[in-house]
Amino acid sequence: MRAPYFCNTAAHSVNRRAFLGTSLGAAAALTPLGFASAAAAKTLQKSQKRVCVIYLSGGASQLETWDPKPNTDNGGPFRSIPTSVPGTHISELLPLSAKQAHRLAIVRGVNTKENSHSPGRTIMLTGRRPDPAIQYPHLGAVSAKLLGSESDTLPGHISILPNAEGASNKSDAAFLGPKFAAILLGDGKPPANLLRPKTLTEEADLQREALRKKLTDRFARSRRSAATEAYSESFDQADQIFRQADLFDVAKEPAKTSDRYGKHDFARHLLLARRLLEAGVTYVKVSHSNYDTHHENFDFHLEQMGEFDRPFTAFLDDLQDRGMLESTLVVVMAEFGRTPKINDRYGRDHWGTAWSVALAGCGIKGGAVVGKTNANGTAVTDREVNGGHLFHTYLRAVGLDPKKNFYPNDRPVPIADPAAAAIDEILA
Amino acid sequence: MAIDPTLARVERELKHTSPLIGCRFDPSGRYLYATAQDETIVRFDTTSDEKLSLVGHKSWARGLAFLPGSTSSSHTLLSADYHGKLFWWSSADATKPTRTLDAHEGWVRAVAVSPDGSTIATCGNDHLVKLWTAAGAPIRTLEGHASHVYNVAFHPDGRHLVSVDHKGILKDWDWQAGKCVRDLDAKALHSFDPRFYADIGGARGIAFDTRAGKVRLAACGITNVSNAFAGVGNPLVILFDWVDGKPTLLKLKDAFQGTGWGVAFHPDDYIILAAGGSGGRVFFWKGDDATSLHEVKVPIGARDLAVKAQGDQFAVAGANGTAYLYGFTPPPKVEKKPAAKPKK
Numbered sequence: 001m002r003a004p005y006f007c008n009t010a011a012h013s014v015n016r017r018a019f020l021g022t023s024l025g026a027a028a029a030l031t032p033l034g035f036a037s038a039a040a041a042k043t044l045q046k047s048q049k050r051v052c053v054i055y056l057s058g059g060a061s062q063l064e065t066w067d068p069k070p071n072t073d074n075g076g077p078f079r080s081i082p083t084s085v086p087g088t089h090i091s092e093l094l095p096l097s098a099k100q101a102h103r104l105a106i107v108r109g110v111n112t113k114e115n116s117h118s119p120g121r122t123i124m125l126t127g128r129r130p131d132p133a134i135q136y137p138h139l140g141a142v143s144a145k146l147l148g149s150e151s152d153t154l155p156g157h158i159s160i161l162p163n164a165e166g167a168s169n170k171s172d173a174a175f176l177g178p179k180f181a182a183i184l185l186g187d188g189k190p191p192a193n194l195l196r197p198k199t200l201t202e203e204a205d206l207q208r209e210a211l212r213k214k215l216t217d218r219f220a221r222s223r224r225s226a227a228t229e230a231y232s233e234s235f236d237q238a239d240q241i242f243r244q245a246d247l248f249d250v251a252k253e254p255a256k257t258s259d260r261y262g263k264h265d266f267a268r269h270l271l272l273a274r275r276l277l278e279a280g281v282t283y284v285k286v287s288h289s290n291y292d293t294h295h296e297n298f299d300f301h302l303e304q305m306g307e308f309d310r311p312f313t314a315f316l317d318d319l320q321d322r323g324m325l326e327s328t329l330v331v332v333m334a335e336f337g338r339t340p341k342i343n344d345r346y347g348r349d350h351w352g353t354a355w356s357v358a359l360a361g362c363g364i365k366g367g368a369v370v371g372k373t374n375a376n377g378t379a380v381t382d383r384e385v386n387g388g389h390l391f392h393t394y395l396r397a398v399g400l401d402p403k404k405n406f407y408p409n410d411r412p413v414p415i416a417d418p419a420a421a422a423i424d425e426i427l428a
Numbered sequence: 429m430a431i432d433p434t435l436a437r438v439e440r441e442l443k444h445t446s447p448l449i450g451c452r453f454d455p456s457g458r459y460l461y462a463t464a465q466d467e468t469i470v471r472f473d474t475t476s477d478e479k480l481s482l483v484g485h486k487s488w489a490r491g492l493a494f495l496p497g498s499t500s501s502s503h504t505l506l507s508a509d510y511h512g513k514l515f516w517w518s519s520a521d522a523t524k525p526t527r528t529l530d531a532h533e534g535w536v537r538a539v540a541v542s543p544d545g546s547t548i549a550t551c552g553n554d555h556l557v558k559l560w561t562a563a564g565a566p567i568r569t570l571e572g573h574a575s576h577v578y579n580v581a582f583h584p585d586g587r588h589l590v591s592v593d594h595k596g597i598l599k600d601w602d603w604q605a606g607k608c609v610r611d612l613d614a615k616a617l618h619s620f621d622p623r624f625y626a627d628i629g630g631a632r633g634i635a636f637d638t639r640a641g642k643v644r645l646a647a648c649g650i651t652n653v654s655n656a657f658a659g660v661g662n663p664l665v666i667l668f669d670w671v672d673g674k675p676t677l678l679k680l681k682d683a684f685q686g687t688g689w690g691v692a693f694h695p696d697d698y699i700i701l702a703a704g705g706s707g708g709r710v711f712f713w714k715g716d717d718a719t720s721l722h723e724v725k726v727p728i729g730a731r732d733l734a735v736k737a738q739g740d741q742f743a744v745a746g747a748n749g750t751a752y753l754y755g756f757t758p759p760p761k762v763e764k765k766p767a768a769k770p771k772k
Contacts, residue, residue: 007638058624058657070486071448071467077535079489079511265625290624295659299628302553342447342465343746344729345659345687350454 048399050277050328051143058292060337061348064091064301066356067108072376074340085367093305096313102367105355105426109371112387115350120335127415129390141173141180143283155183156282160269162289175408188272190241190248203283221340247279260314267311274318294347329362329397340377354380363397370425386418396422430696433712433722439755442472448745450732452492453504457736460743462751463489480488484525487511491539495562499716508536529564538579539540539688543586558589572608578630584638592631614666617649621656628656636691643670648688663703681720684709690733702744704729
């Protein structure tokens with residue numbers, strides 16, 4: 001079976017020698033830590049658009065984050081606090097984020113009409129409801145494909161998870177092909193056994209790799225398929241990571257910086273995301289686990305938002321300080337929100353009917369709040385949007401035209417759901 | 429007359445419009461105070477259908493305790509809320525608080541009063557235990573916990589104070605000297621759920637007892653947690669022998685999934701636990717027997733337990749807004765009406 005790729009460009013026939021040549025050439029501009037020189041970084045920062053999704057796995061509560069309803073039957077025990085934007089209040093669990101509200105756009109009228117984890121995830125990451133007839137690529141694959149370039153020395157799509165066990169990237173890229181599927185970093189670490197064993201010399205490794213490549217190329221000339229392509233891409237991606245392994249080591253950061261983020265796993269993962277974006281990775285998704293609080297929602301949100309708030313704001317500060325915020329779209333999302341009604345175990349359940357997403361950075365109008373829910377949070381009363389609207393908005397924010405098409409098997413497939421449109425009110 | 433736990437039944441339902449959180453009987457046993465999710469405290473008169481709403485908190489409150497009043501029938505209620513505030517309410521006019529105090533940074537999880545009524549102890553999410561005069565003047569702060577402090581109780585001798593945190597560290601303080609005397613192990617009340625990357629724990633209820641000829645301390649919560657976010661675990665009471673600090677884990681005769689929210693000693697040498705999770709239950713243990721002897725199904729998830737000082741009744745705060753008042757009297761006999769004669 002031929003790989004059902006949307007085109008036959010060089011992106012799908014990466015020449016390893018050319019890749020190595022490019023990466024070596026690019027590496028000449030890198031500092032010993034793998035970072036671009038100040039001048040090169042500046043050019044990168046201005047020209048390259050990037051995306052970072054902070055994914056609150058399990059579904060964070062909108063009432064304990066961006067749309068609090070204190071002193072109502074559904075409000076829970078926490079209060080709302082004023083932010084740096086006059087008139088905008090968010091949960092007291094986000095005191096540092098409140099000080100950066102002028103950088104954030106809050107979408108409070110999200111209604112995805114979906115209360116199950118997996119379909120909710122699909123809606124939020126592809127901008128479409130799951131469709132048995134076609135798999136749509138995730139935002140990460142779309143970003144890597146449309147924002148990345150042939151000269152990138154790192155994979156364009158990276159997903160940092162608390163634990164990669166059981167995680168899959170199979171559906172990430174869909175018809176865009178394995179080159180754009182996520183590299184999964186469990187606990188922020190490159191996959192096990194990626195690095196060259198100490199017993200294997202560099203020379204022997206190169207010889208081995210050359211032989212593998214020769215055989216692969218010969219095979220691909222006559223029998224290229226999705227499977228061989230995926231195989232080949234995985235080697236290329238592994239090689240890319242291997243050559244910049246230091247990049248993945250957040251211990252290389254000054255103690256002062258890591259202290260600003262915090263010492264826990266999510267802090268470390270978000271700091272790694274910043275390093276990767278800074279080094280030119282197009283799309284990084286960082287998952288923070290977990291918010292699926294059917295039981296004791298308030299204790300757990302206290303714990304989880306306490307972990308989220310500090311590194312999130314340190315991350316925004318870092319992007320701003322490096323001149324990267326205006327070229328990096330940051331999205332804080334989940335698969336859904338949580339029920340306004342509090343259950344008898346102090347929990348909140350799944351709720352896709354009226355919840356919130358926050359954005360910052362590239363193309364986003366800081367301080368904007370769009371959409372409204374009713375007094376106790378049970379319904380959207382103004383400017384209802386769904387995953388499709390948000391997907392359009394992400395693309396527009398980074399300068400892409402969501403109305404264009406991909407052409408898998410020469411058939412036009414709109415990049416974003418044509419039934420939706422961007423949320424213009426939050427676009428700069 | 430000694431109670432028979434197997435006779436425990438709901439004698440009255442005290443209804444409120446918002447889910448209840450905590451409950452305590454006043455020292456006379458006439459009133460049951462219950463905190464609710466609508467941020468009020470409801471005072472139910474157990475001798476009539478009267479109830480009064482105490483309005484003042486701007487958040488949920490769970491911690492409740494009493495200062496003795498100037499007469500045997502008067503008292504002052506203390507209530508502690510999620511916003512760090514401690515309120516005083518006089519039984520003479522409970523319609524408004526007589527005093528409020530910013531006690532902690534964040535949630536004040538519990539409040540206790542010393543046996544002589546002179547000192548108040550509070551604890552909270554700022555990892556601190558604080559001592560106050562009955563009028564609310566600060567006495568001292570006890571530092572040493574490294575996580576949220578869930579509960580606090582005075583030893584009956586008034587000199588020692590215990591506090592339990594999220595991780596199940598139970599500290600025995602000589603509070604007047606401001607020193608931690610020892611740590612006791614209540615870690616069975618804490619779990620880290622690796623699936624959800626979350627800690628769950630803390631003593632949701634705590635009680636001292638001297639009536640069985642020795643000092644015992646009970647703390648309750650959740651244990652054996654396999655899914656923190658769904659509350660999959662079992663309620664647990666840890667019973668400490670005060671002298672040697674040795675813990676005994678009290679077992680449930682029949683499995684139940686949930687959290688132990690309130691524990692109390694009954695004057696007839698029973699330990700009573702109220703639990704909520706997959707429904708609600710009240711469990712009874714007798715003496716030093718580590719296995720429960722009886723359980724009562726509660727109509728809804730139980731969120732707190734209060735036992736009347738006289739021992740004839742106990743109350744369970746329900747997640748449906750009802751406080752269930754239990755007694756130990758046999759149900760009244762219902763006389764059977766004679767069957768109607770068939771019409772000719």
